[in-house]
Amino acid sequence: MSATTTNTQDDSLVEYGFNRVIITITAVLCALLEIVDTTIVNVALNDMRGSLGATLTDVAWVITAYAIANVIVIPMTSWLSQQFGRRNYFAASIIIFTVASFLCGNATDIWELIIFRFIQGLGGGALLVTSQTIITESYPVAKRGMAQAIYGMGVIVGPTLGPPLGGYLVDTYSWPYIFYINIPIGIIAALLTLRYVKSPKYGEKLSANQVDWFGIISLAGFIGSLQYVLEHGQQDDWFNDGTIITLSTISFFSLFFFVWRQLTYKYPVVNLKVLKDTNLRVGTILSFIMGFGLYGSTFIIPIYTQSILGWTATDAGLLLIPSSLMTAFMMPIIGQLLQKGVPQKYLVAIGFLMFFFFTFWMYNVMTPDTGEEYMYWPLIIRGLGLGLLFVPITTLSLSTLKGKSIGEGAAFTGMMRQLGGSFGIAIITTFIARFTQEHRVNLIANIDATKTQVQDRITQMQHGFMAKGFSANEALDKAHKVLDMSVMKQSTVLSYMDIFLYLGVLFLVCIPVILLIKNNKNKVNISEAMH
Incomplete structure (x- = not known):
């Protein structure tokens, strides 16, 4: 791609006035939604355990499942955006996150909730990095440091905002409302994304047989196993537990094969x-x-x-x-x-x-x-x-x-x-x-x-x-x-x-x-x- 073409595309993605304000608000809201949901459930675990009849170990998976899905998706966001178009991928991620939030609030047992939290994490993982790119490219080059600062507010404030917001919703209403609060924001964000967010032009998409499925599976094995070991290591007495040893081994070999695949495959994920x-x-x-x-x-x-x-x-x-x-x-x-x-x-x-x-x-x-x-x-x-x-x-x-x-x-x-x-x-x-x-x-x-x-x-x-x-x-x-x-x-x-x-x-x-x-x-x- 020539420099002239690249500059033309760059200019076409810059927004001014009302459009830029709307895109900024949408991107920050999405980043904030994703980050808040990593900590908002912490204060509701006790209520979930009581109403769903779960053990403390089982209810801890509500946090673990979301984190695993989140970290698996984040490194693949660039590749997925190229495959589906950034605007489409971003809007689809918001919709998945929002629908999964509704399903989490309506879960009837702990394992339903864990499955829906994993799906919510798959949708939420894309929101962070994609929001960062969307909000930054909407500003002229001279103002992109400010754009990063605006985006950073959501990322830094989110983890701190989760516990008091979750505590208020649980004390005033009940634990499903920590998920229901995402629904109206998600609907508005999806509509605004489809209406205002632009997607840059990409090269040819990969065919199904060119997709690095082995890389995706090894990445999921590495991150998923590692996240479980980190979340449950202390309570399971680390390497005195068979599951921890098994997953640590899976994580190590998955990382080895993932690195080898990404360095040798023509179309790495x-x-x-x-x-x-x-x-x-x-x-x-x-x-x-x-x-x-x-x-x-x-x-x-x-x-x-x-x-x-x-x-x-x-x-x-x-x-x-x-x-x-x-x-x-x-x-x-x-x-x-x-x-x-x-x-x-x-x-x-x-x-x-x-x-x-x-x-x-x-x-x-x-x-x-x-x-x-x-x-x-x-x-x-x-x-x-x-x-x-x-x-x-x-x-x-x-x-x-x-x-x-x-x-x-x-x-x-x-x-x-x-x-x-x-x-x-x-x-x-x-x-x-x-x-x-x-x-x-x-x-x-x-x-x-x-x-x-x-x-x-x-x-x-x-x-x-x-x-x-x-x-x-x-x-x-x-x-x-x-x-x-x-x-x-x-x-x-x-x-x-x-x-x-x-x-x-x-x-x-x-x-x-x-x-x-x-x-x-x-x-x-x-x-x-x-x-």
């Missing part, structure tokens, strides 16, 4: 050769770590506030709102700084430094009875850090790519951000369990029953229970249980402190990695993606 670009390789690593921090912190803070401080799910979710508002506030500012030529790597370095300050601050304020006021400013710093990370990492990753390689690169960064979140939650869950046990052993070793202070504490609690009508033996037993619970609570707080400290070290160590990034003066032309 995922173009791995694009990873030869140094900036993209570094960008995917940074995207992974950003996902680790974004989803990991969104996961651990509600657990801490609910299990240790005794907050409701809604209150725990609301705590994260100021952080999200700070991120949303920062996005357009970062977009303007990029347009003025501020190097992305400096903004990314500052973003990682802000995240280190956030984790170190949380490490210092966490106690068994920390008040909301002590967590407000650290979370504001978190929002500032995320604002400094998302847009610069995305534009930096794609800054030396051209043509359809940009769309393929965007798919890699999106996939790695999601995988980073999965790894983050799995690792955090594992280390919380292990650190808690270690701290409990250490604390119990320091409780000497011969010490007067310990004896006085137990006697005081025993008398308190006896005053409530319990016998001396019953009161003594309850006093020991209360002391054990107190030790367990303190051990858990110490494990959370350790997690924040290690997260902070991770972000600090990443700053030198940014020095590997090439300085690039060219602006990213994402509208060339997938041409």
